[in-house]
Amino acid sequence: MLKFQDLKIGKKVGLGFGIIVFILMGVVLSTIQQVRTMEKITKRVVDLRTPTAHASLMMLNGINHSLASLRAWILLGDPKYKEGRAQAWTEQIDPSLAEMHRLAPHWTEAENQTRLMAIEKEMDAIKNFQQKIEDIAQTPENSPARKILFETAEPMGKNIVSIVSKMMAMEMNVQISPERNKVIGILAAVETTASLALERSEEFLMSGKQEFKNESLENWRKNKAQMEELQKHKSLFTEQQSKLYKTLEISIEKLSSSLEEIIRIRSGDEWNLANHWLETQAAPTASKVKAMLNEMTKLQEQLLENDVAEISSRTHFLITLLIALFFAAALISGLLGAKITRSISQPIKDIGELASQLAQGKYRKKRLPSHAENELGVLSTSFNKLLDQIQDDKSTHIKK
Secondary structure (H helix, E strand, C coil), rough: CCCHCCCCCHHHHHHHHHHHHHHHHHHHHHHHHHHHHHHHHHHHHHHHHHCCCCCCCCHHHHHHHHHHHHHHHHHHCCCCHHHHHHHHHHHHHHHHHHHHHHHHHHHHHHHHHHHHHHHHHHHHHHHHHHHHHHHHCHHHCHHHHHHHHHHHHHHHHHHHHHHHHHHHHHHHHHCCEEEEEEHHHHHHHHHHHHHHHHHHHHHHHHHHCCCHHHHHHHHHHHHHHHHHHHCCCHCCCCCHHHHHHHHHHHHHHHHHHHHHHHHHHCCCCCCCCEEEEEEEEHHHHHHHHHHHHHHHHHHHHHHEEEEEHHHHHHHHHHHHHHHHHHHHHHHHHHHHHHHHHHHHHHHHHHHHHHHHHHHHCCCCCCCCCCCCCCCCHHHHHHHHHHHHHHHHHHHHHHHH
């Protein structure tokens, strides 16, 4: 087996440089591997984690923006709020949903892909709910009680006032008596209680305060009692008053039904359909979507933290590895350099010392060790032969 000391000088030097190059290659390859891994993680953070979190946040903002604009449209009826809601969908919600679809195939968590499918389904429902609410918000159909008030109750109230006024005017044209004075008082009370009942029901519709509802019901109770009292004095009516009285009964009955319906609707949750649908359909569905988006964002933030922590860990490992490889390379290079240098310099030093002694005539018992089979070994062997030849020639000369 060929020993290190038997290698030729060129091979020793080449081997030394080769080992150093091999070490450097190991350092470079290790560095490249770690850098590529960190690059992959960084790319995942930049191209996947961060955009997903951003898209989730943009969708959340879009949902809040659309709901706020819808509420403002319901309350104020300003067209700019309709435009604001449309803008929330076209500039925030739809683009963020499209971005999530683009990113979804690269997500590492299958749970988020399931969430995205559920979110898309719910977003379609929210869009339909909001459109339905927007369409009805500023129409009479939005508040059935208001529609009844303006289209039925108020006309009936005006009709009752008109009929009672005519009946009272007719009473003034007949002979005055205590009974007829009483009829006039009852007619005035009927007009007053009907008007008050209508007025309080309108206030209840606008404010929802229970006191207005109670006052409306109380005035209508009084109105019924007064109509019953008026019924007892029908015999005093003229033919024309009797006809008006029948019309009055019909109007009173219609107004009674209208007021009951107004109070019933306003006492329930569906008195304002836009608000009711907003609170029972659009807002709860939006809350469900926001909960899913929050879960998705929370998971993405956790994955982002994990990736950043891994980058930090790998960076620390790379620094430690480079330091370790640096010292290992320095140690190996130093030991190898010392070994090569000693294997070359020591034989040359020995030859130099022997040559110096030869110049002084001290060479008889001095010979160079020859342990290698390279150029220096050949040189040492040749030098020893030269010494042997010189010594033999000198011995022959002395004998002669």
